[in-house]
Amino acid sequence: MGSTTAGLMAAAALASALAAQQQPPSPQPLLAPRAPQPEVVLSGATGDLQVGELGLGSGGVAARRSELRFAGEDGCWTPGGVRVVCRSAGVKLTFPSGRELLVAPDGALHLRSGEAAGHYRSGVELLLADGARVQISLAQSRKHRVREVTVAHGDRALQPWRRGSAAKTKGRARRWAGIRLACCGDGGDLYRPIALGPLVVLDRVLVADDRRELAPRERLVVLTDPLQQSLERMPRQHRETQQAVRRAVAAVTALAERSAHVLPAGAALPRAERARLRWSLPGDFELERGLDGPLAPRLELFVGRSPSPMVEWTLGAAGAAYLTNPNTEQLGKRWHGNGTRLETAVPELQAREHLHERQHALQVVRRLTRAAR
DSSP, X not given: OOHHHHHHHHHHHHHHHHHHOSSOOOOHHHHSOSSSSOSEEEEOOSSSOOGGGGSSOOTTOOSOOSOOEEXXXXXXXXXXSOEEXXXXXXXXXXXXXXXXXXXXXXXXXXXXXXXEEOOOTTEEEEEOTTSEXXXXXXXXXXXXXXXXXXXXXXXXXXXXXXXXXXXXXXXXXXXXXXXEEEEETTTTEEEEEEEETTEEEEEEEEOOGGGTTTSOSEEEEEEHHHHHHHHHHGGGGOOOOOHXXXXXXXXXXXXXXXXXXXXXXXXXEOEEETTTTEEEEGGGEEEEEEOSSTTOSEEEEEXXXXXXXXXEEEOSTTOEEEEEOOOTTSTTOOEXXXXXXXXXOOGGGBOOGGGTHHHHHHHHHHHHHHHHO
């Protein structure tokens, strides 16, 4: 019996057992990660991914205080109490946590404690945990480097700085085409988020020295909603009568019915293997990040130690879910039938070609692999 067929039969048996249980397996053990800083967390976000859903702290903001509003002649208050002050010498953010962050005219980022990163010479968009976005546009002119500052929340936007000087202009939020960073931790842990389909890769770019052990260098966030939807739709695409295919589809159907328990939102996943990016899930399932082979990168779902994945998800603008080919006589054919299209997740964070973000994200994942060995 081939390894693929054995893996699929194991999947069918395990999925049937899951379906027969009266009580679903509890995800609670995963909610308290074994390691202080987990590499992977699962998120049930269905719209925009908020900073607080990255599993990297509160972002230094307070409970919602008020609407977005101007403050003084050259600044704003965000709904979570972050004070944004704009001057020709830079843009300073003061968080309710006490953390202060300065974006200098040359695009460098500075913490009051002395740490720095950058330079982002064209500017940067800062994503705050209260949902606000601070867009800082820098110019090459030596006289007026800080060109415009827009603070947006939802569809509403304020401009406390415009054309190199203080202003009080109201408008609508605009899509940001440049680099964006998420303000995590106490507000001063800055990460660059890049999404590859339902996988969000986070690369730390700035942290205070006293928080270095608390802020992981890399973090992966898996969005579970697109994966669960694809599992529900996949069986409708496979109507063949061959016994091997029917067994495989039955296993996927049973998995789809329990997907919320196999992929529990909010869970932090422990490593299943140290030398590979493979993590443990409830119900004896495992999730792996595949970097090689066709249509890489991929997310692969295994039943226990099966050598072949049960389902694979390709990651990118046209991501899809694929059923592993159960026909052992079809040598060299990795998948059965056509893929099931994945719904687009967090569109604003998807990798952009003009910034070479896909390559950057893959470098971060490879770095994570090397660091674990």
